[in-house]
Amino acid sequence: MSVAKTKADLNPRTQGYEFLGPLGALFITLAVPATTYALYFGCSESSGGCPPALDTLWPTLSSSLSDPEWWQSLWDTKASLMYLAWYAFCVVAYFVLPGDWIEGTQIRDGTRKMYKINAFSTFLLSMGITFGLIWRFGAQSFTFIYEHWVGFATAALAMSIFQGLACYLTSFHGDKLLALGGNTGNPIYDFFIGRELNPSIGLFDVKSFNELRPGLILWALVDISLACEQAVRRGSNITDSMALVLFFQLLYIADGLYNEPAIFTTMDITTDGFGFMLAVGDLLWVPFVYSLQARYLVSHQVELGPVWCAIVLVVNFTGYYIFRSANGEKNDFRNGKNPKNLRYMDTARGTKLLTSGWWGVCRHPNYLGDLLMALAWSLPTGFETPITYFYVAYFTVLLIHRELRDEENCEKKYGADWHKYTKLVKYRIFPYIY
Template identity: 75%
Template sequence: MASDTKATQDELNPRTKHYEFLGPPGALFITLSVPAFTYALFFGCSEKSGGCPPPLPAIWPAVQNAVTNIDWWMSLWDQEAFVAYIAWYTFTVVSWVVLPGDWIEGTLVRDGSRKKYKINAFSTFLLALGLITGLLIRFGAASFTFIYDHWAGLVTASLAMSITQGLYCYVSSFFGNKLLALGGNSGNPIYDFFIGRELNPSIYSFDLKSFNELRPGLILWALIDISMACKQWVRRGGSITDSMALVVAFQGIYIADAVYNEPAIFTTMDITTDGFGFMLAVGDLTWVPFVYSLQARYLVFNQVDLGPVWTAIVVLVNVTGYWIFRGSNGEKNDFRNGKNPKNLKSIETARGTKLLVSGWWGLCRHPNYLGDLLMALAWSLPTKFDTPVTYFYVSYFLVLLIHRQLRDDEHCEKKYGADWHRYTKLVPYRIFPYIY
């Protein structure tokens, strides 16, 4: 009986034979470089360093002086910031537990089960905003500048949480009959720790992967933006610039949209295919809140007044991106749920499923990525063109989405075979119609 069970587990969890990110060396490089780059974006774009970026001749001596100075390394640890971050993460966990929410089933996984997920990210978001609003009304903007003043320590705290979760998920994946990610069972500890060995690590009904995707990092991003606006408000004596208002509003709407449409994430590759390891943990908890908020932080110490014309242009870019993003995702979600209010055309596949070939999804294979990129550009435009650093996010996001598109296409080719080749002839463009 034991051998039958083992055979079944071996069949469910075959050894990973194909590496991504150039295998273990690439995984190690990203594991080390993501924290380093997050710190670099702060120290290389802040008023303390002398600019964004600092004068080029001063950068290398400053780096050498910092990394060889024990006091600099010690300065990355901030006990107040650590306590604040743990309190924030605890708040999001408690909110998940106590706030009401529907339980929905995810997609069918290869062991024949469907995982259930509690839906209350939007309620958590509203509760956090309500508490911050009460704090600002009662004590004023100066009461919520802590994040700007303790930035490096908060980054360190989020990295500590990411490493802890990555190690916990890797070690726990060896105990019990766990369903492993097809891409995370290579046998190499560096690679599997990074990519995620277990598909859906959970503590009872608490699913770590979906929780981290939308709550502690994403909502913190919104709070960081508000804190940056508060810091600017205090410095300006009771006002914020139009550029800061646009960044906070655009990114806040994007975050609200994501948490409101929480069920949509359960059909994404992050949830259905990827394991949960350090890659997703550090992406959710560190990279998203502390890198994506770069423009708001920059505008605290380099204040930009746009004026009505430039403001209108930026708003138009963002609205166009949101229209494409929400419209295309709406078409996809309706179609997957058996609805087709626009009578969109599709092709039948041998698997019995259908692929859309009209509407937004007839223009290109990933119109939602196009909308995402336009919104990312709109978040950088309020900083104008004094520095390329504030355009890092849209540049990085372009590379990320192209990589994700290549992964999606490879996965779909394996899934649909000849039907995928027929589909790509009908929809030849990948992200940018008539360009790519």
């Protein structure tokens, strides 16, 4: 009887919904794949522009969606097998490559998960193989991702659906710790948001693995393939705009992988379950939407010149400095260090909240840095189309929504202390604006 009571206490029924409940979850489940394909077909050479002429949009869309052959063209067996091989490579690298094991934050059953740290090693191995292939056989040897883009995206979507369903179904078997927000009893919502907090196979943690390895590193490979396609078309070199996008995004990816331990304190890991939302975000959205600027530049070969290159570099590295410096302050403080002698306030919970440094400027300075970098990734595409700025717009909405979720959780966690803190640090993301 006590075991059943303990299990019920650990896994209470979720009382509220996010994302407007089951209908919102269903909408996002359908909208994410649809948007991924729409960004491809709405900004590609085959469609006739970026975007195509408005008077051709509806006739083209209508004829495509009603044509069985168009639906069949989304599947590419060769690309699917290559994607499976890539995913298997990431799994094998996880087990084979050396790496330290670190403890995550304490979860509500009193335990701490152990995580293996070798994502950056997997990235270096992947880059070594990739650049070795290009060095030996030329840029043409690595254009296959560009050539099979739709097939790779469909394979990533299929993997996302499989993992979302598998994790949802297995969450009903055994003594699983469920996510506090994913135990509503509604299958559509729980499948989307993630029912089990930390689905694992032995010590292999599914959520953290997907967060950093197969999708994030694939984003780098997609960018490199797009740069290779442009190089083939131009004879040998790439434009300064493509070089900037490639440099910025590879740096961002490498930085995230190098600082792998930092993700184990994020909401994705500590709070959210692993369902279709995180699976499709990690595996489909990141590599195939975040690479939109590089894909645009394959056919729209923008040359910026030294002045515009310098401006874009300043925007990116300003964002990078804020992002890295703010995260450094936070991580040092959480680990009991305060090298800058930052001010803080004590809370009734016994924890401390930073009130100076970057965290005194606004409550989420890391988001501000992220958004500046996102803008820098789009600026090299010029201003001929708003579509290449989709990532900036989407990312702004995403981070504001995440900030609202953070604020709600912190208010529940700290109570009156949180209201006191928000008076000390007034701005959420954008100083003097929001």
